[in-house]
Amino acid sequence: MALAHDNKAALDLYQDMYRVRQFDSMASKLFAEGKLAGNIHTCIGQEAVCVGACRAVAASDFIASTHRGHGHCLAKGGDARLMMAELFGKATGYCHGKGGSMHIADLDLGILGANGIVGAGIPIAAGSALASRIRKTGEVTLCFFGDAASNQGSFHEAVNMAAAWKLPVVFVCENNLYGVSVEIHRVTSVPDIAERAKAYGIPGTVADGNDVFSVLAAVTEAVERARRGDGPSLVECKTYRHHGHYEGDPQAYRSRDEVEKWKRRDPIVRLRAEILSGGMAGADEMAALEAAVDREIEAAVTFAAESPWPSASEATTCVYATDNDRSVAR
């Protein structure tokens, strides 16, 4: 909580969280208007996790993300314009329109990639940590995954190997209580995902995923441990997604009351109130900061909307590094 008294740090966290909120709210709106195609998974309500966790690592560190990945990407420094263009499927997007919302990556920023396969990013994160170990480069990899992903074999296999080999990786579970429609407790043997750490002999902690300082503190401790060479940790962040699993989800599987209860614990509203009541910033300052982010998101949409579509010939490029033409044609 000491960090809460560092005005600049608190405002920075707020700005990052607000950016994630506005980006995903915009994606949601554009999807409803029919301007975005495919699947959009927003992390509205979960912003404290991606922002708190990414604040605990350096620019040179890595993250592995999920299908609900816009927040991870922005929090690690991703460019909202290139992200929005990718959501539109435009040539200027992060993946030149080839990947879409679920496949954004930027290795230069340490973003190993979102993932459409639940649980697949977990061994990949451990592999990134293995690369840091082999090359002795000292980075830590943060591995984001959902509560439901912790029921994949890939989670258990990867955590075991990472623990056995003391790899510099931190497993950050975003427990939003559901995997699509299925309440996690109905299909999981333990009440807290963090308990699973015991099976692999690593620390497991539960953070309040709607309190950015709680997430930041827990992940910071885990990152320091990883950096020291003491191996991985599992940090479970309890949170909730305000929107459906995907945009357009009728959400018949959960009650309005439950959603409303969690909305009253909105991590952004909470941090804003803490900043104002703690006198860390005035209302004017907050409004100006928010207006700047709003403009940034608007500019991202304009950039995306005005960008060209990929040309038809792009459909057959990038399958291979070499022999692309020969191997794609036959």
Place this chain on the structure above:
Amino acid sequence: MRTINYGKAISEAMHEEMLRDESVFILGEDMGVMGSVFGLTRGFMAEFGADRVIDTPISENGFVGMAVGAAIRGLRPVVELMYVDFAPLALDQIANQAAKMRYMTGGKVKVPLVVRAPGGAGRRNAAQHSQSLDALFTHIPGLKVVAPATPFDAKGLLKSAIRDDDPVVFLEHKFCYAMQGEVPEEEYVVPLGKADIKRPGRDVTIVAWSRQVIFALEAAKTLAAEGIEAEVVDIRSLVPLDFETISASVRKTHKVVVVHEAIKRGGYGAEIAAQIMEELFDWLDAPVKRVAGLNVVIPFSPALEDAVFPHVPEIVAGVKEVVR
């Protein structure tokens, strides 16, 4: 006759088989409370209970393996993989366990399992949610592989698949779910391994399955306007394959175009083309033509995706190459 959509037809098949046979049960992600992401099992959990309509965790290899285990013990699991793209996560259980069990045990063990899996591109679902993995399954002895195009076939084939004593991979096309078609109220089944001539014609044979049958029928209309009468053979089952129906058609038309959405290299169309070449070479007036997906990953962009797999114009052009 009444008209229902393909999704409803699949839903009815599961429902009727569950009523008919207590050993039939359903498991997969979001099958219970939600009634499946495509709405196919809505109301099932309330009707049949949580033991026969099971919401699984996201553990594909685990729950497909459990379905194999339950099948060996005499139940008839119908397991759903939410997207066929997730089949690779469960491939050990499908390929090494379910498919081989009967053979490895000298016929002692049977695995009456159905793995339903929606596939197909065109919905902007991107690289990991859009594939057609037909050939992955047809390459594994011991698996039966079915891919219906119409509501009538979907219902009748799924009922046969559930009653079959071997593992059946039942490939549904996401784009077909909303398509309407005539389906009788009365009980019927469509046997596995029986092709269907969806349109008779004398000039050229188009062999297709799944959504491409719909495109082939459209293409046939366009071609008819130009005086080319195409016969559309919907194989419906990839394994076992009704080669007799293909053969009879080829002996009549002497020209063949094989069409599928999956990528061309190593696709099941190559197998069909090779069988035609081996067995019907003397009957052919032109080389067998394949019209299939490009050998690429499915792109997300709406500006790219539709260009990587066949639609009506590619089929029309393919036919014109062999009919000159």
